[in-house]
Amino acid sequence: MPNQPDGTEIQSVLDDIAIRMAGEADRGEVASYIPELARVPLNRFGIAVAPLHGEPIIAGDAEMPFSIQSISKVFALVVALGHVGASLWRRVGREPSGDPFNSIVQLEFERGKPRNPFINPGAIVVSDVILEHQSDEADPHPVLDLCQRLADAPDITVDEDVFASEVATGDRNRALAYFMLAEGNIRGDATKVTERYFRQCSIEMSCRQLAAATRFLATGGEGADADIAGVTPERVRRLNALMMTCGCYDASGEVAFRIGLPCKSGVGGGLVAIVPGVGSIVAWSPGLDKKGNSVLALKAIEDLAHRLGWSVF
Numbered sequence: 001m002p003n004q005p006d007g008t009e010i011q012s013v014l015d016d017i018a019i020r021m022a023g024e025a026d027r028g029e030v031a032s033y034i035p036e037l038a039r040v041p042l043n044r045f046g047i048a049v050a051p052l053h054g055e056p057i058i059a060g061d062a063e064m065p066f067s068i069q070s071i072s073k074v075f076a077l078v079v080a081l082g083h084v085g086a087s088l089w090r091r092v093g094r095e096p097s098g099d100p101f102n103s104i105v106q107l108e109f110e111r112g113k114p115r116n117p118f119i120n121p122g123a124i125v126v127s128d129v130i131l132e133h134q135s136d137e138a139d140p141h142p143v144l145d146l147c148q149r150l151a152d153a154p155d156i157t158v159d160e161d162v163f164a165s166e167v168a169t170g171d172r173n174r175a176l177a178y179f180m181l182a183e184g185n186i187r188g189d190a191t192k193v194t195e196r197y198f199r200q201c202s203i204e205m206s207c208r209q210l211a212a213a214t215r216f217l218a219t220g221g222e223g224a225d226a227d228i229a230g231v232t233p234e235r236v237r238r239l240n241a242l243m244m245t246c247g248c249y250d251a252s253g254e255v256a257f258r259i260g261l262p263c264k265s266g267v268g269g270g271l272v273a274i275v276p277g278v279g280s281i282v283a284w285s286p287g288l289d290k291k292g293n294s295v296l297a298l299k300a301i302e303d304l305a306h307r308l309g310w311s312v313f
């Protein structure tokens with residue numbers, strides 16, 4: 001069982017980390033392939049820990065909303081599993097890909113079945129499943145709805161500028177969707193499916209909100225803060241397993257080695273780490289390394305986990 005420090009101890013470590021991160025010179029590079037993301041200042045850093053109960057403990061720019069990008073894939077997977085259960089795994093695998101998140105090459109070898117739900121083609125199939133089960137296309141986005149309910153923050157929204165930027169530059173994702181359509185693994189309208197996917201990636205949340213929204217992954221699903229369809233303890237264990245093995249692109253092994261916790265990152269610079277039985281950690285800084293993970297968020301969570309003795313190993 002990981003160490004259970006009290007709130008005061010966590011706060012003082014977070015404050016110290018925020019001060020040290022402010023002085024870091026190597027901050028990576030902001031994602032520029034989605035032009036709107038490149039506008040975020042590189043000097044931002046925030047961190048939050050949501051214990052199983054009570055308010056998140058925060059430091060730095062933890063109240064500042066940022067684009068959650070690939071972290072939305074965790075929430076989307078919860079929604080899709082709620083609709084189709086384990087039959088999802090007939091259309092999406094559960095293996096790390098070892099390739100970049102938007103790679104097309106593996107998809108061709110494997111006849112349109114994506115390796116896992118956390119790479120882009122996997123998340124696009126998940127979006128297809130969600131769209132297929134939505135009674136009215138005009139309904140509010142179920143992934144946004146889930147984020148709002150879990151974080152208890154109805155004001156969480158989609159950043160329309162980031163969304164427009166993704167639609168304008170998303171040819172590679174559309175190529176993935178059309179390839180899977182040709183292989184019979186997309187059932188709806190491929191353009192609409194990718195737009196749904198871009199919309200969920202463009203949700204903006206702060207570290208505080210994201211930590212609150214992901215803490216159900218640390219409780220084992222029990223006593224989840226919201227009534228989430230189909231979130232059983234077994235499913236939560238498996239979500240954590242997927243985050244550990246596939247959550248940080250083709251650096252998932254390296255992240256497991258350094259941090260030792262199930263993690264999910266996004267190209268907006270956010271990183272979620274789950275400490276089972278203790279709580280959820282979110283760090284954010286927009287500068288990325290070559291694999292697409294936030295340089296400072298990784299460094300900060302690695303430091304925090306080591307100092308507080310948090311690891312699943």
Ligand code: GLU
Pocket residue numbers: 068069070071101102120166173198201265266267268292
């Ligand atoms: N919207 C981004 C894309 O599809 C998400 C990438 C990510 O965060 O991994 O390229």
